[in-house]
Amino acid sequence: MEKHDHVLVVFPHPDDEAFGVSGSIASFIQNGTPVTYMCLTLGEMGRNMGNPPFANRETLPLIRKKELTAACDVLGIKDVRMMGYRDKTIEFEDNALIAKQVTDVIDELKPTLVITFYPGYSVHPDHDSCGEAVIEAVRKLPESERPKVECVAFSNNCVEELGEADVSRDVSTVQDKKISTIEAHRSQTAGLIAGVKKRLKANEEELLNWLQKERFWTYKFD
Amino acid sequence: MDPIDTTKVQAVIERFVDKDVYIHLETTNGAYASHFNESFFSAGAYIRNGKIRYTRGKITGDEPYRVGLKMELGWIYAEGITHWELDGENRLLMAGYDKDGKLAVALQISETPFD
Numbered sequence: 001m002e003k004h005d006h007v008l009v010v011f012p013h014p015d016d017e018a019f020g021v022s023g024s025i026a027s028f029i030q031n032g033t034p035v036t037y038m039c040l041t042l043g044e045m046g047r048n049m050g051n052p053p054f055a056n057r058e059t060l061p062l063i064r065k066k067e068l069t070a071a072c073d074v075l076g077i078k079d080v081r082m083m084g085y086r087d088k089t090i091e092f093e094d095n096a097l098i099a100k101q102v103t104d105v106i107d108e109l110k111p112t113l114v115i116t117f118y119p120g121y122s123v124h125p126d127h128d129s130c131g132e133a134v135i136e137a138v139r140k141l142p143e144s145e146r147p148k149v150e151c152v153a154f155s156n157n158c159v160e161e162l163g164e165a166d167v168s169r170d171v172s173t174v175q176d177k178k179i180s181t182i183e184a185h186r187s188q189t190a191g192l193i194a195g196v197k198k199r200l201k202a203n204e205e206e207l208l209n210w211l212q213k214e215r216f217w218t219y220k221f222d
Numbered sequence: 223m224d225p226i227d228t229t230k231v232q233a234v235i236e237r238f239v240d241k242d243v244y245i246h247l248e249t250t251n252g253a254y255a256s257h258f259n260e261s262f263f264s265a266g267a268y269i270r271n272g273k274i275r276y277t278r279g280k281i282t283g284d285e286p287y288r289v290g291l292k293m294e295l296g297w298i299y300a301e302g303i304t305h306w307e308l309d310g311e312n313r314l315l316m317a318g319y320d321k322d323g324k325l326a327v328a329l330q331i332s333e334t335p336f337d
Binding site: 088 | 223246248250252253254257260268307309313315317319322323324325326328330336337
């Protein structure tokens with residue numbers, strides 16, 4: 001796997017880091033690369049309240065905050081920055097302000113890799129706006145100082161319009177950590193994880209592929 | 223949260239009559255509804271800490287339930303309510319969960335602003 005000095009991950013919701021990215025994060029950390037995670041919201045507007053339910057609309061943010069901390073502990077992320085925005089409102093915020101906060105963190109940490117959502121191809125408006133802010137922040141840097149930006153995309157039209165992902169990382173060696181990370185977001189994933197474990201036991205190819213391969217699109221600034 | 227008990231919920235709704243209260247009202251299909259089903263028209267609305275005063279309030283219907291609050295100049299209502307709770311801060315939390323346990327609607331009433 002390629003070597004990086006520091007990886008910066010920027011997503012809007014606790015658990016965004018878990019699904020398609022936690023294997024890469026775990027691998028980087030295992031290789032001695034520090035990872036910083038900026039998480040814009042606490043997922044206050046999540047629709048899942050646990051299965052069986054143990055949260056309500058008002059207790060959910062605190063519960064998800066703890067789950068985020070637990071997930072970071074599983075992965076070994078020592079620097080998680082909860083940015084205090086509110087779930088589902090990112091697209092209505094001043095995007096330049098969020099970009100500025102990302103710029104400040106880039107200036108501070110000098111990451112060589114930034115991971116975020118691909119603007120326009122990430123389904124949830126918070127995802128797209130988060131990606132926009134990150135791209136905006138990196139674009140402002142002189143070309144020679146820009147970290148590589150790897151984007152997650154999963155809209156139905158993403159392959160059609162972006163082509164196949166150019167980065168494909170085999171994370172099978174950290175598969176257990178990935179499952180534990182997903183599991184750490186209990187309120188959101190309890191139902192899902194039961195199915196995952198069952199399909200894993202059956203060695204289902206589609207699931208193994210989903211679990212063991214992480215795909216990213218390198219953002220091209222031109 | 224507990225399944226709706228209309229007698230209990232009605233009593234709590236009436237506690238807030240003629241008081242300045244803060245309202246949280248949301249409806250949602252989830253941000254992924256049109257991703258999983260492209261023909262699905264996703265719609266929702268959200269207000270948090272709307273400061274209002276109501277002169278009468280009522281829970282009615284039969285699983286799920288509807289709640290209406292009559293204000294001097296207008297109305298607030300929610301449908302699809304299945305669960306409720308009076309939390310430790312004396313806030314009336316009501317929500318509607320779909321068959322998968324996902325929140326589809328919430329109506330909450332509090333004498334102090336929500337966080």
